[in-house]
Amino acid sequence: MIQCRGVQKYYGDYHALRGIDLTIHEAEFFSLLGPSGCGKTTLLRTIAGFEDISSGVVLIDGKDMAGVPANARPTNMVFQSYAIFPHLTVADNVAFGLRRDPRSRAEKAAAVDEALGMVGLKGYGARAAHALSGGQRQRVALARALILKPKVLLLDEPLSALDRKMREQMQVELIKLQRQVGITFVLVTHDQEEALVMSDRIAVMFEGNIAQLATAEELYTRPASRRVADFIGVMNFMPARILGETATGVTVEAPGFGQVEIPAANVSHADPGDPAPSIGFRPEAVTLLAATAPATDRVTEGIIDEVVYYGDMSYYDVILDSPDTFGGQPHEIRISMRNVFGRELPDLGTRVRVGWSPGSLILFR
Numbered sequence: 541m542i543q544c545r546g547v548q549k550y551y552g553d554y555h556a557l558r559g560i561d562l563t564i565h566e567a568e569f570f571s572l573l574g575p576s577g578c579g580k581t582t583l584l585r586t587i588a589g590f591e592d593i594s595s596g597v598v599l600i601d602g603k604d605m606a607g608v609p610a611n612a613r614p615t616n617m618v619f620q621s622y623a624i625f626p627h628l629t630v631a632d633n634v635a636f637g638l639r640r641d642p643r644s645r646a647e648k649a650a651a652v653d654e655a656l657g658m659v660g661l662k663g664y665g666a667r668a669a670h671a672l673s674g675g676q677r678q679r680v681a682l683a684r685a686l687i688l689k690p691k692v693l694l695l696d697e698p699l700s701a702l703d704r705k706m707r708e709q710m711q712v713e714l715i716k717l718q719r720q721v722g723i724t725f726v727l728v729t730h731d732q733e734e735a736l737v738m739s740d741r742i743a744v745m746f747e748g749n750i751a752q753l754a755t756a757e758e759l760y761t762r763p764a765s766r767r768v769a770d771f772i773g774v775m776n777f778m779p780a781r782i783l784g785e786t787a788t789g790v791t792v793e794a795p796g797f798g799q800v801e802i803p804a805a806n807v808s809h810a811d812p813g814d815p816a817p818s819i820g821f822r823p824e825a826v827t828l829l830a831a832t833a834p835a836t837d838r839v840t841e842g843i844i845d846e847v848v849y850y851g852d853m854s855y856y857d858v859i860l861d862s863p864d865t866f867g868g869q870p871h872e873i874r875i876s877m878r879n880v881f882g883r884e885l886p887d888l889g890t891r892v893r894v895g896w897s898p899g900s901l902i903l904f905r
């Protein structure tokens with residue numbers, strides 16, 4: 541549905557997009573994710589036609605968009621700021637998009653009702669827009685965009701003004717809405733969790749480049765680089781030393797982990813400037829064991845330094861015993877465990893064992 545080929549964008553001397561290549565499929569929920577200033581909004585605006593590109597090609601539905609103004613593209617945009625008219629009714633706000641539509645008044649009213657129904661605002665048409673909650677305003681903005689039946693809906697941080705509870709609710713509603721209407725959604729967000737929850741595929745952007753384009757699960761379990769791994773969720777990093785390499789994997793030594801063969805599928809890249817090599821693992825990829833658990837070659841020891849309680853789960857920061865071969869420095873790792881309802885959490889300073897498996901470790905080199 542959307543193809544970007546070598547898309548570059550300069551603002552004066554500033555190189556905001558540095559050669560973007562991507563394909564977004566029909567009916568896909570696609571997210572552009574990255575830290576502030578990485579160029580994700582610029583990329584969305586070039587797709588929308590609000591920005592000219594400096595070089596490259598943008599195709600939408602197979603047509604080259606060069607010289608095609610925003611209002612002639614099969615796209616519609618929903619903004620963070622909602623941009624709804626507070627002095628109009630809900631129905632008039634939604635109908636605004638149809639002002640040049642030749643259909644009869646009754647047909648337009650039916651289209652407005654249909655669009656309001658899609659976003660869960662059936663029966664709200666006569667209400668004053670200024671009297672709506674943030675979540676309801678965002679739904680009105682969505683209905684106004686959908687009533688034009690675009691092939692692509694572009695969403696620029698649409699949920700960032702909502703409180704956490706409402707944001708989570710709207711995330712689920714947006715997923716359902718996208719499935720129901722079956723059109724391509726392209727979402728811009730700096731919120732990793734939001735992108736993971738909502739998207740079929742995600743492009744992670746840093747400094748005007750795509751660092752990785754993958755499904756949520758691939759990004760989380762097979763990050764293409766240490767930087768992507770660090771940006772998505774929580775990742776522990778430990779210094780490592782490479783001892784040898786075979787077709788099946790790379791043997792490394794890391795403090796507390798001894799010698800371990802990392803499977804070839806778990807070998808990823810370090811970026812220039814990263815402390816390389818290192819091993820990484822997610823907080824849930826290792827297990828907290830009692831100090832009395834059997835000591836095996838896949839168990840390491842340490843002391844609980846911090847417990848962070850989240851109700852359903854807790855984070856445990858554990859300082860691992862470190863052998864002198866790594867300078868004897870303490871290495872702290874973060875472990876997550878589900879809480880057992882009613883069971884007391886271990887105290888700070890408790891000696892514990894940490895269980896792990898080679899398949900849950902990633903080597904960045």
Ligand code: ATP
Pocket residue numbers: 551554556574575576577578579580581582583730
């Ligand atoms: P944010 O989440 O903060 O909006 P972003 O990833 O969406 O960040 P963009 O808005 O695409 O980032 O901006 C990318 C870079 O281009 C930033 O450094 C920004 O300052 C710069 N930039 C954006 N628009 C313009 C403009 N009209 N003129 C000059 N520089 C711009």
